[in-house]
Amino acid sequence: MQRPLFTFIIALYSTATFAQQQKAISPDLFGIFFEDISYAADGGLYAELIQNRSFEYTGSDHRGWNPMTAWEYTPRGYAYGKLSVETKSPLNENNTHYIILDIQDAGQEGLGITNYGFNGIPVKAGEQYDLSLFAAKLAGNTMPVTVSLRNRKGDIYGETTFDVTNKNWQQYAAGITVNKTDDSACLVIIAKGIGQLAVDQVSLFPKKTFKGRVNGMRADLGQAIADLHPRFMRFPGGCLVHGDGIANIYNWKNTIGPLEARVDQRNIWNYHQSVGLGYFEYFQFCEDIGAKPVPILAAAVSCQNSGGTWAIGGTGQKGIPMQDMQAYIQDVLDLVEYANGPATSAWGAKRAAAGHPEPFHLQYLGIGNEDKMTPGFEERFTMIYHAVKAKYPEISVIGTAGPFSEGEDYDKGWEIVNKLKVPVVDEHYYNDPEWFLKNNARYDKYDRKKAKVYIGEYASKGNKFINAISEAAYMTSLERNGDVVHMASYAPLLAKKGNTNWNPDLIYFDNTGVYPTLNYYVQQLFAANTGDVYISDVLTFDRQKDSTLAASVVKDSKTGDVIVKLINAGATDAKVKINLKALGALLPKAQVTVLKEDRGVPVTVETDFTKGNITLDGLSMQVIRLHKK
Incomplete structure (x- = not known):
């Protein structure tokens, strides 16, 4: 028929x-949204191959975790001794845990520890991997140390050796070239002397990172993101930014500077953040992929769903005490200076010291994310907004209209941004494909004289073709309304297979492969063919x-x-x-x-x-x- x-x-x-x-x-219509969810950062885009590199994992990160998670005590060849996790004399006060190997008999092969990475360390024959660790000889004579990449049977793919002689912390670094390809290798650190050896901040990176950056991004994932042709990149969240309680609010200042001095913390998605992928790396990655940076900061309140309450009107939202608000506002202003200030300014100098004397040309700054529109939120958001506009009027502040496409928080969010004349407002929604098809005219009727719209998070709840094609249909309306819809980004961007906190996602991956979805190709086609x-x-x-x-x-x-x-x-x-x-x-x-x-x-x-x-x-x-x- x-x-x-x-x-x-x-x-x-x-x-x-x-x-x-x-x-x-809008010239910035289609971009990307990055959140450290589903192992998007550690074990994902961030190219670090060692899991729990500074022994800071705890049971509050994830049930059953501890400072030795992903590590194994490794006596070899009849070696005898013991291992302990200590905090007495740390490498840095921001990350207090380290291990001590007390070697009483080195045996034939020595005694040490093994790291299994994020369910295996992938290595390729002929490739070099950059090793770094801090060590101190606490007792005994010179301590010979061998670090090798091996398979699970103990066969060595490549190794390096050095002597630890200093009783104080000292960094050791070397390149290890491997002779075999293995998806599930491990890193073995073996001490071959008698005495006590302290070890901390063990790191292993592939030499070939995206754009060859030190402390950089995984090359294949970085390229997959670059191939989306994003006009901007929102980071680091999402719910991640306002955290689970006041103590867990994401603090950008904890994520810059030397890696060993950064402040690890629990991830709201129930794992751990090394913050090796910090604000400097975010800004640099944006530059590398040609995307404008769009950092999002908490509006001085925690998530309303803190404590596990996931419901409209959750009771978990807490605000930073008013006596601490000026300090928090100063942190926000310092971020703008860090991004845009001259290298002679206080925070611009820190950016320059990290290797980027030129500004990052920050244009957008998001304040808040899917917040419950309480009086406490409104008061704190208003304080932050006025402070930013007073000192940096050139910055476009992005407000928030809550987690849904309609409802009490949505209405109140728009009321707040209209009252303050906030230039851009962030809308979020996850709906069925039918919703996207039936709401193609949503922005046709928006008031062009009010705030522009940033659709910071949207997806049609699936990775089937009907999901992708319904999103494509909806995106034609974003182009048609490109005078009021200023920006849009599908969410989430990345998810590691076997470790997903949220579905759907745009790009799935494992330790060795990248798997774009049909939704990915829709986003790519629109961004590559924009006007x-x-x-x-x-x-x-x-x-x-x-x-x-x-x-x-x-x-x-x-x-x-x-x-x-x-x-x-x-x-x-x-x-x-x-x-x-x-x-x-x-x-x-x-x-x-x-x-x-x-x-x-x-x-x-x-x-x-x-x-x-x-x-x-x-x-x-x-x-x-x-x-x-």
Whole structure:
């Protein structure tokens, strides 16, 4: 039986009329949202291969964890002694735990510890890995130490040796080149003398990080993110920023400076943050992928769901005491100076000392995240907002409208930002695909004179094709309303297989592989084919109420290209007729990219597009890029 066809009727316009129908699109429309959830940072994007590198894990991070989690006491060849976790004379007061090996008999091979990484340390034959650790000889003579990468049977892939002679903490560093590929290697530290050896801050990085950065990002994950072509990157959260209680609020100052001096803390998602991926690394990564940095800070309140209460009106929100607010506000102002201040300023000097004397050109600063709109929140947000605008009027502060697309907090959030004239407000929502299809006109009716919208978190609750295609349909409305929807970012960005706190996610990964979703390719296609001008009233439908069909036409003024995006979230084909005369003088050849479920990835071909008559398959997306003559 022949399937019914839906017909797109493309209105005919003269070139002059075409020019009159243009509407500006935000240059920062499509970006990414990074939160350290589902092991997105440690064990994920952050390329550190050692888990619990400074022995700071505790049972409050995760049930059953302790300072020796991911480590194993390793006596070899009849060696005899004992291991203890100490805090008496730490490497740094911010991270007090370290281990002492008390070696009474070194035996034939010595005594030490083994780290198994994040469920295995992946290594590749011929690659170099950069080792670093701090050690001190507390008793005995010179302590020979061997550090090796091995398989679980003990076969050595590569090693380095050094002597520890100093009774005070000293850093030791070396490169280890391995001769075998193994997804589940381990790092073994063996002392071969008699006496006491203290060890802390053990680190192992692949030499090949993203952009070759020291203390950098995992190369394949970094590239997958860069390939999204994000205009901005929001970090470090999410719920992470306002934490689980006042003591757990994310403090950006704890995440900069020497790694051994940073303050580890419990992750609200029930694991641990080494904060090796800290604010300097976030800013630098944004620069490396060409994305504007969008840091989000707590509005001086903790999450309303603190203590495990996950419900509207949760009672866990706590505010920083008013007597401490000026200090907190100063922390916020110091962040702007850290990002943008000259190298001669107090906080700009710290950025310069980390290796970046030039400013990071911070433009946006988010205050608050999905907060319950209590009087305590409003009072503290207002104080912070006024302070930032008074000292740094060039910074665009982003407010918040709570965790949902409607409701009491949403209404109150908008009331607050409108009263204060906050320039941008952050909306979040996770809904079914049908919601995205039926709410394509959501922003058509927004007041253009009020705050711009940043859709900081959104997703359609799944990674099936219907989820991806419904998000694509919705994204055409974001382009159509690019004058009021200033920014948008799918969330969450990353999730490690076997360690997910939230589903769906945009990119899944394990220790050796990266697995983009269909949703990922939708985000990539929109960001790679964005424009600065939306052409309204060019596309019309003969079935106005069919929510499964959506389209947008945008123009890139720099290249002159016209980009047509066509979405069919329905099961049946649609006939599309495009009158190319309405789009001005264009070359006959066009690039057409098609995304369909059975292909899994977008496929691009160059084709003759002089007629403009095409069939849009059911459950498909097409991006047609037409080049200016």
